Amino acid sequence: MGDVIIGGANNDNLIGSNGDDLIRGGDGDDTMRGGNGDDTLIGDRGSDLFLGGWGNDRFIWNDGDGSDVMEGDQDFDVTEFNGAVNAGDELLLESNGVRASFQRLNLGQITLDVDNVEQFEINGLGGDDTLTVKDLSPTDVIKVVFNGGDGNDSLDASQTNVDILAIGGDGSDTLIGGSGNDTIVGGSLEDFGQGEIDYMSGSGGANTYVLGDSQSMYYNYQGDSDYAWISDYTAGWDSIQLQGGVSYQWQDTTIGSVSGAAVYYNNDMIGFVEGHTSDAVQVNYV
Secondary structure, eight states, X not given: OOOEEEOOSSOOEEEOOSSOOEEEOOSSOOEEEOOSSOOEEEOOSSOOEEEOOSSOOEEEEETTOOOEEEEOOSSOOEEEEEOOSSSOOEEEEEEETTEEXXXXXXXXXXXXXXESOOEEEXXXXXXXXXXXXXXXXXXXXXXXXXXXXXXXXXXXXTTOXXXXXXXXXXXXXXEEOOSSOOEEEOSOTTXXXXXXXXXXXXXSSSOEEESBOSXXXXXXXXXXXXXXEEESOOTTTOEEEEOSSOOOEEEEEXXXXXXXXXXXXXXXXXXXXXXXXXXXXXXEEO
């Protein structure tokens, strides 16, 4: 067990123990030191300094917080961003030398100056969110998780080589991965793509496009009005994930002027793989 430390309205210096601490800065420009252990540091308002120390630490930024500096130190550390509930965030993640720079470009601009953090988890929440991920190779970042939430969200990670986990959420989303090994899920894990058309692209790497899991099939609600459109599919590298124990039908077809392979369940199209025939698509059943 660790300590629970909550700062006040002033500029606080908050120091954790060797346990798994929860440190919350409160208002003011605070310095938070996690020490050893798997610590959770929450800045709150003000321009704060996060010092994780040893252990697997999590740094949390919530809507309304200020621009912060985050230092992860050793082990596997995570920066978590939680955007606006009722508006769309315009977000940029890029390198600044060997450090990672995460910026919100609207709704009150902020910058997170981050070093020695291995993973970003970006939760758009409400609104039409956009995230651009650029080259992160000089940094310690190895994975980016994007959960768009409600709204028509867009992810462009085509310039990066880190692994991407993209979950579009409710709405018709456009999700473009990078050259890493990406997993792309168009719908939310609650409605499974109901009433939406999601556009997915891997942009290199060995990618998995998720159209179902072991419990549910996605996009099987409204005929051809909800499905996943997959472009930039690479035969021999990429795969489609579908629910197992279900009988699907694959058919080579054309949508508009674009040819490809479509997968159906009971005459309901749930996915379309642009530019490929059915026999070129690798499917993993779960």
